[in-house]
Amino acid sequence: MVATIDKLGLATQQTIQTPLNVWRVREDFPILKQKVHGKPLVYLDNAATSQKPLAVLDAIERYYRMENSNVHRGVHYLSEQATKDYEEARVKAQRFINAASEREIIYVRGTTEAINLVAQSYGRAHVRAGDEIVISAMEHHSNIVPWQLLCEQTGAVLRVAPINDDGEFLLDEYEKLLGPRTRLVSVVHLSNALGTINPIRHIIELAHRRNIPVLVDGAQAAPHLKIDVQALDCDFYAFSGHKMFGPTGIGILYGKAELLDAMPPYQGGGDMISSVTFEKTTYNKLPHKFEAGTPDIAGAIGLGAAVDYLNEIGLDTIAAYEQELLSYATEAVSKIPGLRLIGTASEKASVLSFVLDGIHPHDIGTILDHDGIAIRTGHHCAQPVMQRFGVPATARASLAFYNTKEEIDTLVAGLHKVTEVLG
Amino acid sequence: MSDLNDLYREVILDHSKKPRNFRKLENANHQAVGHNPLCGDRVVVYLQVENDVIKDISFQGAGCAISTASASMMTESLKGKSAAEAEALFERFHDLVTGQPGTTSEAPSLGKLSIFAGVQKYPVRVKCATLSWHTLRAALENKEEAVSTE
Numbered sequence: 001m002v003a004t005i006d007k008l009g010l011a012t013q014q015t016i017q018t019p020l021n022v023w024r025v026r027e028d029f030p031i032l033k034q035k036v037h038g039k040p041l042v043y044l045d046n047a048a049t050s051q052k053p054l055a056v057l058d059a060i061e062r063y064y065r066m067e068n069s070n071v072h073r074g075v076h077y078l079s080e081q082a083t084k085d086y087e088e089a090r091v092k093a094q095r096f097i098n099a100a101s102e103r104e105i106i107y108v109r110g111t112t113e114a115i116n117l118v119a120q121s122y123g124r125a126h127v128r129a130g131d132e133i134v135i136s137a138m139e140h141h142s143n144i145v146p147w148q149l150l151c152e153q154t155g156a157v158l159r160v161a162p163i164n165d166d167g168e169f170l171l172d173e174y175e176k177l178l179g180p181r182t183r184l185v186s187v188v189h190l191s192n193a194l195g196t197i198n199p200i201r202h203i204i205e206l207a208h209r210r211n212i213p214v215l216v217d218g219a220q221a222a223p224h225l226k227i228d229v230q231a232l233d234c235d236f237y238a239f240s241g242h243k244m245f246g247p248t249g250i251g252i253l254y255g256k257a258e259l260l261d262a263m264p265p266y267q268g269g270g271d272m273i274s275s276v277t278f279e280k281t282t283y284n285k286l287p288h289k290f291e292a293g294t295p296d297i298a299g300a301i302g303l304g305a306a307v308d309y310l311n312e313i314g315l316d317t318i319a320a321y322e323q324e325l326l327s328y329a330t331e332a333v334s335k336i337p338g339l340r341l342i343g344t345a346s347e348k349a350s351v352l353s354f355v356l357d358g359i360h361p362h363d364i365g366t367i368l369d370h371d372g373i374a375i376r377t378g379h380h381c382a383q384p385v386m387q388r389f390g391v392p393a394t395a396r397a398s399l400a401f402y403n404t405k406e407e408i409d410t411l412v413a414g415l416h417k418v419t420e421v422l423g
Numbered sequence: 424m425s426d427l428n429d430l431y432r433e434v435i436l437d438h439s440k441k442p443r444n445f446r447k448l449e450n451a452n453h454q455a456v457g458h459n460p461l462c463g464d465r466v467v468v469y470l471q472v473e474n475d476v477i478k479d480i481s482f483q484g485a486g487c488a489i490s491t492a493s494a495s496m497m498t499e500s501l502k503g504k505s506a507a508e509a510e511a512l513f514e515r516f517h518d519l520v521t522g523q524p525g526t527t528s529e530a531p532s533l534g535k536l537s538i539f540a541g542v543q544k545y546p547v548r549v550k551c552a553t554l555s556w557h558t559l560r561a562a563l564e565n566k567e568e569a570v571s572t573e
Contacts, residue, residue, distance in 0.1 A: 360485075361462070
């Protein structure tokens with residue numbers, strides 16, 4: 001371990017890394033070996049969802065084969081095993097983001113449900129007519145619409161912090177929006193449409209000076225950046241299993257215990273109660289208060305396996321490798337005539353969003369697919385971002401640590417072919 | 424490459440780069456807006472209908488090569504047609520691009536539009552090829568709300 005001083009002047013610990021061996025890690029992902037339209041698959045749609053390593057696939061299969069049963073209520077052997085693995089996965093998730101306690105780790109379906117939970121539970125309890133919620137101009141629909149619903153229900157107002165032409169968060173403009181009526185700030189850590197890494201610590205600090213709590217949408221950050229919720233001092237942090245090499249249908253809402261304790265339940269049902277009579281129901285303690293019904297047990301165990309897998313490689317190693325790959329890709333695609341990158345922040349990760357002169361992203365996607373290259377085209381569930389940059393849609397290549405420079409070369413060759421066919 | 428060439432035929436590329444009847448129709452008495460939320464495409468179709476006959480037709484909007492070419496070629500094939508004939512043509516066109524049994528690229532009743540047979544192999548592109556047609560139908564019915572392919 002070496003001590004370094006980061007941009008905020010805070011001492012941090014960094015592990016000295018061994019470089020990532022991409023050809024070895026690719027062996028862990030069976031799906032990457034297949035051919036698509038007769039060509040080797042080049043999977044560059046990781047911001048939509050990531051592929052799953054054998055360790056995750058095996059953990060899920062093992063659960064269903066060996067210990068499938070319901071959690072928290074059985075006295076029998078299988079239920080004990082399932083409960084143990086399910087709760088151990090919670091501790092893994094807790095350590096993954098350095099939360100103070102596993103009581104602060106709520107299993108949800110994904111980032112979207114996590115944000116809706118906060119909007120409906122915390123929001124309905126604390127937000128009144130005329131109050132304000134602050135988000136940014138680069139949010140995914142999942143960090144816009146839940147707040148619009150809350151505003152409709154309460155008469156609160158949604159305020160939007162602007163971004164510049166590079167897709168960077170404007171701290172000064174944001175600070176001006178924080179006022180006596182601001183009840184919550186909710187911002188994305190790493191933008192899915194632009195790749196921008198937001199100055200999240202500053203964003204939180206400015207809100208906290210005014211006692212405003214902050215939710216961080218970490219859906220894209222979790223697979224790329226080391227997260228420490230205590231160092232960030234965020235009040236809520238939301239992320240999804242499937243974007244970090246775990247299964248779909250499972251995600252995590254982190255919340256500070258004192259906030260979660262004071263919040264009303266989100267959904268009612270089994271497991272979230274201590275006792276029920278027709279006159280009075282008392283709720284279970286954290287985290288179970290927010291986990292009504294039989295949960296996605298296999299999903300949670302799969303997420304735990306994904307955390308183990310990521311820890312084994314190391315997020316620092318992953319981030320260093322991906323930065324190098326992103327620089328290589330950025331330089332390579334920038335040489336393509338008529339290509340314009342959307343999202344050129346100085347702090348970026350994983351995402352290359354772009355448009356080609358006179359060619360619709362949809363056509364780019366179809367021609368690349370023909371060569372086995374999977375990218376995403378469209379508005380990336382961030383229509384306001386598209387409007388901000390004056391484009392109906394973009395093409396987006398998003399990287400993971402199992403992508404190679406050779407795959408970037410294939411992408412570049414594919415883009416040249418696009419301009420030949422359609423240019 | 425062969426499938427790709429089937430999709431991006433010369434004629435389609437020509438219409439996508441130089442769309443015909445690409446303007447606002449000043450004396451339109453029917454018009455509608457179409458929207459494909461999947462890719463953000465928007466199209467406006469303008470019609471001048473007299474005695475149930477499409478006297479003139481035009482469109483505006485931004486879209487992919489397939490949707491622009493489809494709109495352009497649609498406007499060319501509908502001038503002088505009745506509303507019922509336009510509807511019938513849409514049905515045959517829809518059958519063609521979705522690969523319904525009995526439709527082939529040789530479908531003579533579709534004329535030039537049969538060039539869109541290549542779309543059959545690209546199910547996600549069916550919405551691109553049919554957006555302008557759905558919008559046409561809405562215009563004929565004088566629908567005020569934007570139609571959506573979703």
